[in-house]
Amino acid sequence: MTVTAGPSRRTGTSPGEPTPSPQTLRRYRRAADFIAAAMIYLRDNVLLREPLRPKHLKPRLLGHWGTCPGITFIYSGLNGLVHRTGHRTLLVTGPGHGAPAVHANLWLEGTHAEHDPALRRDVSGLTELVRRFSWPGGFPSHLSPEVPGVIHEGGELGYALATAFGAALDDPDLLVACIVGDGEAETGPTAAAWHCSKFLDPSHSGAVLPVLHLNGYKISSPTVYDSMEDDELTAYFRGTGWAPHLLDVSTTDDPDGSLAETLDHIHDEITTLQAQCRAGERPGRPVWPMLVVRSPKGWGAPDHDAHGTPIGGTFHSHQVPLEDVAENPDQLAVLARWLRSYRPDELFDDTGRPAADLLSVPPEPDLRLGSVPQANGGRLRRELPLPPLEPYAVSVPAPGAAIAGATPTLARWLAELIRRTEDSRDFRVVCPDELESNRLGEILVATDRAYVWPVPGYSEHLTADGRVIEVLSEHLCQGFLQGYLLTGRHGLFPSYEAFVSIVDSMVNQYAKFLKMAMEVPWRAPVASLNYLLTSEGWRQEHNGYSHQGPGFINNLLTKKASVSRIYLPPDANTLLQVMRECLASTNRINIVVAGKHDAAQWLDLESAEAHCRAGAGVWEWACNDAGTARDPAEPDVVLACAGNIPTVEVLAAAWLLRRYAPDLRVRVVNVVDLLVLAPQERHPHGMTDEEFVACFGRDVPVVFGFHGYPSAVHELLHGRAGPNRFHVHGYLEEGTTTTPFDLLADNRMTRHDLATDAISRAPGWSSRGGTIADRLRADRDAVLTRSYREGADPPEITGWRWSE
Secondary structure, X not given: OOOOOOOXXXXXXXXXXXXXXXXXXXXXXXXXXXXHHHHHHEOOOOOOOOOOOHHHEOOOOOOOOOOHXXXXXXXXXXXXXXXXXXXXXXXEEOOHHHHXXXXXXXXXXXHHHHHOHHHOOOHHHHHHHHHHEOOOOOEOOOOOOOOOOOOOOOOOOOOHHHHHHHHHOOOOOOEEEEXXXXXXXXXHHHHHHOOHHHHOOOOOOOEEEEEEEXXXXXXXXXXXXXXXXXXXXXXXXXHOOEEEEEEEHHHOOOHHHHHHHHHHHHHHHHHHHHHHHHOOOOOOOOOEEXXXXXXXXXXXXXXXXXOOOEOOOOHHHOOOOOOOOOOOHHHHHHHHHHHHOOOHHHOEOXXXXXXXXXXXXXXXXXXXXXXXXXXXXXHOOOOOOOOOOHHHOOOOOOOOOEEEEHHHHHHHHHHHHHHHOOOOOOEEEEEOOOOOOOOOOXXXXXXXXXXXXXXOOOOXXXXXXOOEEEOOOHHHHHHXXXXXXXXXXXXXXXXXXXHHHHHHHHHHHHHHHHHHHOOOOOOOXXXXXXXXXXXXXXHOOOOOHHHOOOOHHHHHHOOOOOOEEEEOOOOHHHHHHHHHHHHHOEOOEEEEEOXXXXXXXXOXXXXXXXXXXXXXXXXXXXXXXXXXXXXXOOOOEEEEEEOHHHHHHHHHHHHHHHHHOOOOOEEEEEEOEHHHHOOOOOOOOOOOHHHHHHHHOXXXXXXXXXXXXXXXXXXXXXXXXXXXXXXXXXXXXXXXXXXXXXXXXXXXXXXXXXXXXXXXXXXXXOOOOHHHHHXXXXXXXHHHHHHHHHOOOOHHHHOOOOOO
């Protein structure tokens, strides 16, 4: 891949065009701060062309003022930097509740009007912008996908910096500026993210410029980082690998000029480091610059309200600085003086259009912060060159006749995908230090783990330009991948099943982002977020109870049907088929749960493709019933399964019933796409009623062996006819360090438990099947006795194979 040495310094966005003067930048900030404050308070009279009255106010005052002036200060400074350098820059705003500042800048630069002519740059468009903020059907109080330039909402704090690094990966000409609020900086994910630079290769990736915004307060208490002295801040950030530049606006008569000078120095450091690395002169410990900005809380707000409560520079300016303005004339007068202090009559002409010097502050259209293409990454997304599956498929001459590992099989296919994207560098794997543990190590034959700092001692598969990131923080993995996907690339997140729930809240936020983004006409689809969950709970008996937790499935079930997909491939070939579908899809969150151990394989590649396309189906070769796809006669009982371990136990249960109760008509159904169980009106993957009956019968009892918590299946079946006939066996929150079979027994998921339940529920078998059920329970208990005595499950369990 050809990598440039980085953008060169130039004097303007076009030859001979001067950059805005400090005086113009101050006027620009006045305009932006005025608009931001107006968005919080006003519904009309937005340029104060008449005296301010209660009827001009919004009935509900919502928003966060405290961080807005600082965001505008940084936004304005970045505008100047882009003017001087032409460096394409993406802004990630951690304090997302400072949305009014971002909206104000987007309106002033004309980006809002490009996406919505109703937001044009005149009094009508400004009135519409101001009115829409925190208004029914308008813009939320925080950043959201409806806002141009946004890839991170910032409503939930902690993830901005990791997302910024994900955006910079493999985009060598991009600068990602990330505003981190000092409240956000207190979070654990942000604390980990300060080390992300150790994974960023200056040769093949862009740069991240963290801007720590210190304004002293959270909602009602001081922040840790603002309490630190400058030398403490410097020592802290040097210790995490940064070269910090500190700027305190209270110590300079020209904050804008000081910021411009500081940003120029920072940009020189960034481009020098990139040029050295791209020329082959890689330093041992690349140290990137960062910026720390101190500014007053609520900069520009009144010193006190009408009640004498201090406002400016205190936590009282964090949200809505002046309340009860509609009811209290004195408070309204304070608000009017505050808004008029920005002198809007000097900033906007008679039509409400910003003055010409203000319009000169944003860079040319293709370099505006709100118009950077990476912020609408779906427009940059290219289809992955997915390899054919045939060379990597397991040969399965008959069900159960082949033994293979699902994730090792997939790893060979993923390694080829890595090779096929070597030039485009638009596919990455992020993993919390578990790639080889999850038996995906074959990927490391095609690429390495990324790490740019020297490593003491012995290591393997470690280079600066590797396309696997292994870091023991699920939060960072999630942030990296979100930033990478939302800027137009593709990726995979393998994880231990039990610990992926660490990012439950992050996936909640991302699912909401995707749902809203799909409702924005100008947002192009992005590649799906793909989780591969392995080291699943049923084979974590050696690690114990803490490692047994399939609840991530339940979390995704709460998300919109347009976003969520859950797959439980029972073997290697179905895993290949599912992963090909997931990596080709867009605007989804896909969960794939697969095993890593060698196990029996059930379907050849052609059968696996048909099964995955249907999502569920009757495995006729395992049935012992008169009811087949050609003969719809009802069986006595249906044994259903979803998940690789439940599939083995259900098939073994059917095998036992053939021998112990040969007259019992048993149908075996496997579910690979869990959401086919939902009615069609609730999920697009849901089976039709006819398809559902063809699998599960109409009035037949169904004994269902499920990978996760039984509640997930019951939730999906709501709305289906006769859901009470489904009797779901799954994880019951019972576990310890024990053998695999004992773990199954603790949760009533053994083949013996499933067969016993089936025979007891089949019509007419409750009495004559009693002896058989007793025998099955006795067999189970005998196995458990041997497992406890010998410390391992006996060969009739571990070596069981399907046979007719």
